[in-house]
Amino acid sequence: MWRLRDRRCRKGPIRRSRRSCYPWFHRLATLPNVAECSGRRAACKRRAGRARRTGLECDMDLAGRLAAGIRAAVAGLPGAADFLADWPEGGARRAQVPGVLPVCRWLEGMAGGLGGEVARGAVALEWRQTYGAGDFGAAFLERYGWTEIVGLRGPVPSERVAAGFLLLGPDVTYPAHAHEAAEIYLPLSGVAWWQKGDAAFAPVPVGQAIHHAPWVPHAMRTGAEPMLALYLWRGGDLAAKSVILG
């Protein structure tokens, strides 16, 4: 089943005939038909014309490719074996309601590797925010978002492990928080500063994994660059909101 979702942009109403002239983010925000595919080829063929007109290609299994990319990226990391032991097998998929967030503008320019795949498929993913303006302020919400690929809410169902991507814009601080789930982060793009427990903030380059044991306070902040990182969660309530400490 294809789901159609109207999205309006603060820059104005949808103007299909000139959409391709808009800047990248404006084009994302005005896509009138962000389509989700069930994986049935017949349905894809019927809607192929619409997909081409809206600039969104019919993607048979973006979620499956991203899940496989996450799995491959962390396969050799110390401590990842416990997470991967619970990795879901099979081709089950959960329906999503695709939608981008303001932070997605900073996906532009991420071209290579797994981060590039996230950037190219961003409009077909459901981007979410755990917090509200009352938690860390409205400015934070402009530069923060995540999308779950595997887990209780993502397109690849799992009740034992969650995985997805966290995106932070430049010059933003994600204040100290903690959660029951054990966590692994692996930065894919951009250098951010990370803090664990009482330690000072320290820069973490792309490809260097960060491990958080259950309930260990942690925080991060970005500088001039945005940061995209994959995450894994295991244990506890995989949909729980973190406890805010900062």
Ligand SMILES: [Fe+2]
């Ligand atoms: Fe965390």
